[in-house]
Amino acid sequence: MESRTRRLTVSSIAALAAAALVAGCGGSGSTGSSGADGDTLTLWTHNAGNAAEYGVVKQIVKDFNAGQSKYKVKIQAFPQGSYNDSVVAAASAKKLPCILDVDGPNVPNWAWGGYLAPLDLSKGKVAVKDQLTSTVATYQDKTYAFGFYDVALTMYSRKSVLKKYDIRVPTLDQPWTKGEFMDALAKIKASGKFKNTLDLGTGDPGEWWPYAYSPMLQSFGGDLIDRSAYKTAKGALNGEKAVEWGKWFRSLVTKGYAPQKSSKSPADDFRNGKTAIQWDGSWSAQANTDKFGSDLAILPPVDFGDGPKIGGASWQWGMSSTCSNKEGAQAYLNFSRQTKYFVDFAKATGTIAATDAAAQQVKGYETGGQFNIFLKAAQEFAVVRPVTPAYPYISTVFSKTARDILAGANVSSALDQAVSQIDNNLSTNNYSTGS
Template identity: 35%
Template sequence: MQTKKTFFLYAVHLFLSCIFITLLGCTPEAESNKQLITVWAHSGQEGERKVLMDQVQRFNEEFPDVHVELTLLPEGSYNSQLQSAALSHDLPDVIEFDGPFLYGYVWQNQLQPLDNLLPAAVQADLLPSIIKQGTMHDQLFAVGMFDSGLGMYGNKALLKAAGVRIPASVDDAWTEAEFNQVLNKLAAQDQDGAVLDLKANYRGEWFTYAFSPIIQSAGGDLIDRQDYLHAEPVLAGKEAVSAMTTLRDWFQQGYVDPNLDDAAFVEERVALSWVGHWEYPRYAKALGDKLVLLPLPNFGQGSKTGQGSWQWGINADARHPKAAAQFLAFLLRPENILAMTGVNGAVPATRSAVVRSPLYQEGGPLRLFVDQLRQSSVERPRTPAYQVITSVFQQAFDEIRNGADVQKALHQAAAAIEQDITDSEGYRSVPRS
């Protein structure tokens, strides 16, 4: 009697367990003989969520021997949840993360190289900027479905009214001196003299992404990329100080609109907006044929631009790395990339997707972003120190735009970066515990 009761309770438990598992959308490998791939991604905007969920469903239908279990986490706390999971070696098989976080995960030995996992044809199709951002120690650790575009949107009507030359390509960018003249001409035609939107209403990472290209265009950088140990010579050197002094002057001369309502450009209060690809839909709707996309100014070493966005990597402890790579290759199909960039407006990550994109193909309104990614973009420094680098640069930028001494602000930022690197023993690779 006891044996029958025990068997009955076990059967009920198994039945309820199966229902619970079905509701979660996952099936134990022991019962299904499928290779289970756990995936974490940030929830993002609604359109991105829907596209990714649809792609996971289609992958599971197309590859019956593999089952992808997707978990979407809130964007606000996403990176902190990843960091906690990484410290406890509890990351999923496939991880989505913002580009600059890659280098910390590689340093912690949390990711495995994709060079021999991702098909060669898929790797060859990726834009060079995607490869640059996803590479560390000469190995590819991450790939993205899209990249970002940073430039300057212009109001052609206001530019022409002020007699301003409109650059036609990256190589034709305004020089630093010419750009200062442009601002002066535009201000002379403007009621309050504020003619430039730098998205001063944004916060955080924006300031590093958007304005370190000024320093790099002048010949400086956030850190010496020869050894990733020193920042003072490049971040607080004369080239960087000169470039950031020019930026400070834009604020002090009243050229920069505070843009507290984020409407300076769409309401045509300003003629120029220094921002990324994500503003194109709103700007195109507001300005129509008056909208033009321009490269950032050349501060001496050519026009430079930021790059990088969300990427995918495979956990070093993934049970089925080949199946995980199969999922990444699926996401990188042109039709899947175009579905994602169709809702977020970003630059498609592969050549085959770019040629099929109305916005980014040759002659498209955002083609400049592709050209920049191929010839003038600068990836964020490939070092785990980047989290400190971006934090102290943001602080320096805030001080500089409020009138602080440029040399002092950059020197303090460089010193903080070098101290962090020293405290972390040069960020040498750490053993897995």
């Protein structure tokens, strides 16, 4: 029996050695790592499951493929929630596609990491200078990505509710001050008619936290990082103004105005009448209008002292640095820069077209239109998230810190700790400055 075992072992080792030899000699038929097979280029998008936006991407690709015969673009769509993980994994395997979309705040990190190559957009029909600044991503003076649209943060309420409690309806020119806002919350809370006086949407686990709440911090006069050199968060994130923001943020919970953790769908809670004022985005405007009609009040962000602020930059398009056919990728990206596609994206997604000319062609966003307030807010109040490769880390730290503050952590200590972590990350990685 033992001799049989030995024979079996020897045979197995021989088989393994043969397999290893074959593997070592392999290599023919490799698909390579270029994101392009000759003149056939691969395009990745985060739009799987989002038929409206995906439809526009498919239309542009179809038009591009039909309009010339040199290049062919083929699409692979990924679901948004797992898109970044797929890209990072592909980058580590050197399998990035030629053309890909990227969430705006991540562009500096992907450029620094060598995922993205700079773009030359001079041949597109739409000039870069005509776009909302938040829709063009630059890093170290080079353009790495551009978007067809942006979104805007806003507050929703009902005119009838504001009128009932004798609350002034704020405008872009005259937004609520901090005092007015807190008075409004106190009046609504005193009525006892709403489960949530204010819903900040704190149930969302992702990028919503820095996107939605860092503009409030900026409006107080603080920031996520000192943007003069992008080398430290000291002073910006733990200075007097930032601490003031943190204390105010926590007070929304302690005073019973906002739930510490919102439900999974704050928009449905607002439409169900459970919430009086909701901090949300332009993407909910149509559904809210469908529900409340002319009673819907779309309110600009509050001016906490340093002017009203909203986050800027949404999904944008770029080219991978490993693309073996950069000429083809550039050709596609420049082809896509036509006003009609800016319009199509904005219509399909209910977002703000990235140029004035396109916005005029989107119903509701034209001058005087019901949703034109979003375009104006994006033009006047948008602040892009810090242009540094450290942003994904800053985003994580800020989200955790804001959660801790909302849960009752000591504001100064929490912000000091956040600054220490961010500064440590900045110095460890020796990130280049933003642009």
